[in-house]
Amino acid sequence: MVRPEQFLSESLMTRREFLRRSATGGAILLSGGVFLNGCSFERQRAETFIAKVEHYNADIAKVIVNGLRELGVGVKEIQGKRVLLKPNMVEPHSGAGPIITHPLVIRGAVEAFKHLGASRVLVAEGPGHCRDSILVLEESGVGDVLHEDRIPFVDLNYDSGFRVANAGRLSELPALVFPSTLQQIDLIVSMPKMKTHHWAGVTLSMKNMFGVMPGSFYGWPKNVLHFAGIDKCILDINLTLKPHLAIVDGIVGMEGDGPIMGTPKQAGVLVMGRNLAAVDATCSRVMGIDPHKIGYLKAASGRIGPIKEANIDQRGEKIASVRTNFALIDKIPAHHGIRLG
Template structure:
């Protein structure tokens, strides 16, 4: 039986450290995940140099509280990630926690050195498909990894929670390549995420949903007070419980379909022991996810092909908001974006990876929602 701990928490204020201790108590406490003297790497969501108020990153107060707790338990702490834009250090500076980490003796770790997943020497319960996928060698400098994810909507995968956050273990310049390789195959990209998660293998996952994000996530959505802290040892079980809190059906999300096809545990609520706050006290109303489409919900293959055209999403540019920084052009793995006095998007080349929307510094890009998708959502078919 998988275990997930839930806690209702309304603030990132001075009591956060004790709230985290309360969250982790049903799982054996933080000290049960590593030994004194171990090097412990905290892997937050540092998507880019965004403001604290944007809710795009794991909240700095939570990162610092976890760093203090690791130190209290005798661990030597580091904080690292591979942001989509900039460096871990630049994001940490933007979040205003560089001095506090220095006082704690916490190292800032840049994920710079790519190593093939197979090079980590960790067997998977299924055959690897992505043998040429590279993760950061810096992960191997630590004895334990703790995943500090952010609860957000996501343009491509619907939501980004514990499992998706570990895509940040891939060295920055390689992320775009794998988005391109996966193309429009969301199930293939979901399997890629699972191979990363099972290779990185954190001992503990915590999801920061005190203030989460919905709508045009994962960078430019709407910050929402959700009051959720969640933790567990299995990222899929943790994600499954959170999706239930969001009142979404698991079949809406490619990650769960890929995990089910591989026979991975943690997908059935009946097999998950939930401790702490009752799920009914943390349910979220009307959590908005971007207009990505899942044509495989239609069991008939022929109809699925027809539906693919009817449900086709597009990237839409708000030309008034666009500042012509051309970051989207630079980061597009499919080279579907060009600039000729203004940004142009070639729909025929777009692979719908949502990298441009995710990394736009001013939120000028969003995923369109065709009338057919709006209708199916209203009918609760999607």
Template sequence: MTAKHSAQAGGVTRRQAVKLAAAAGIVAAGGLALPPLFREPLRSEVFVAKAADYGADLAGILRRGLAELGVTPQELAGRRVLLKPNLVEPHAGAGHINTHPLVLRAAAEAFLALGAASVVVGEGAGHRRDAYLVLEESGLEDVLAQDKLRFFDLNNGPVTLVGNRGGVSKLGDLWLPQLLARVDLVVSVAKMKVHHWAGVTLSMKNLFGVMPGVVYGWPKNALHFAGIEESILDINATVRPGFAIVDGIVGMEGDGPIMGDPVAAGVLVLGRNPVAVDATCCRIMGIDPRRIDYLKRADGTLGTIAARAIAQRGEDPATVRRDFALLDFVPAQQGIRLGR
């Protein structure tokens, strides 16, 4: 199967999909039932694994992590899974900007091996309007073609209005892609990066990419105007991703999420609760999650950030800690360093 035919939306070619989406426009409000929550444990568990490079057995690592977290074939049998990567601003050869394609491949293999009925990939890139240029430059298109995984451009296509379950920002109700109603499990497959406005961008911030550009603009300006931290909380409360995987094999430090420098953290981090996953990632990055505004506000409502309330599986975050470089002149990165 060619790359062109693998990146389809709704069974049509990629260019047809964009045209049809534009013609469809925004559909009437209502009718979108959010996917049921993945089985939520009484306490949060997060799995941390070492991965020296992208040539490691990533699918095996993820399968081991899923098993450690108690994910069973019975739980995933027949489920339709959406993998949501971070493709913010692809540049060929700059693997520290976006979720690596081999992490997406490994995630798809792991969920299918556990009995998922289907796995698709969806993203609404933050800056580029041409989703398929994004796929080509990021290297993801080849992986999608080889593995016959369907891609959905979340920036375009039918959307519908749903109630804002967070109610923190000034956004009011949220327009979401109708695709979310056709999957059972949303998995945020994020990149481990610092951020010049939010402090860090991990699995929770990654959900900006489900918000359609045809409504919220490029680079999702309406969400910025409504407050980045507040929008993160509202989107996560409404979409309720059921799982998070963070690619920290090579992350980004300094002027993230685009202009920063690569840093080899050598880890994959995963769990059912994005808040706990992101708090663990912060500790690995040498950042105090209590000093990240949206994580502090999510604590006790969307999840937990307290180390004592997170059962760590796999590696101890302290043993794989790699302090990411922070910029003194960036307000969001000031005073967030985790003490030793």
């Protein structure tokens, strides 16, 4: 068993040694976490927060702390909690700025939650396009940040799993297999990259939760979920798991043929909120995309949260002040007719 203090004391450990031991060290987490019995996010109204952040050298931790406080998330809610940050790390790619949640956004979130008193903050992901998560960490630069800051990483693709009845039942999957790590944390934070998507139209905080599903059960790139229906499985996963927060990296996003073949898009924002449907609807509008034309977001309305703009209380910047139309591709069916008027 790898103990938490080992990560702090073994300062001479190489980056690869640290990442490999961390990736197999799910046992560093304490037992007894809350899973699937938190507050329901199926409410008529929700709040989202938009911050202008022009570059990754900004004080991102301060931006996130301020955003959380605007959303009513403070020390009282975070103190003593075990927080899992779920970035989007779809595949290894040198200089993968528009593909993968930026390492400095991850670092900023770690610092923010520690500032608010979290007892443990870890990063966890199950990359969909690559069986070697350590390679993804190294190529993306995320591994450097984790090593420098001694942040534990859990490879969800190879974590042991447990079955839960499918609460959504939109797909034909009667149950879902989740990684055991999720039983040992208190808060799940979805941290996607703001991107258009070849099959779903957009990929944001709800779609990002595909990465918690173990590849050892669902294949690569989570083929079982694709065959069962992407939109339906997005809803099933989020209705069953109920993530607690979302922080979307839209400083540099991806437009066009995302989630991996598109081009960088400077949007200059971080978007945050408690309700993932509301966050994704807000992000869609920032991208110049109508959330009511995105299949899984339309289906999320009334099940997971509001997507109608009038039912989302906007904090921070106004959508109109940061809107920047992400390029859509005519030959991609999922991009047809989704432009916001």
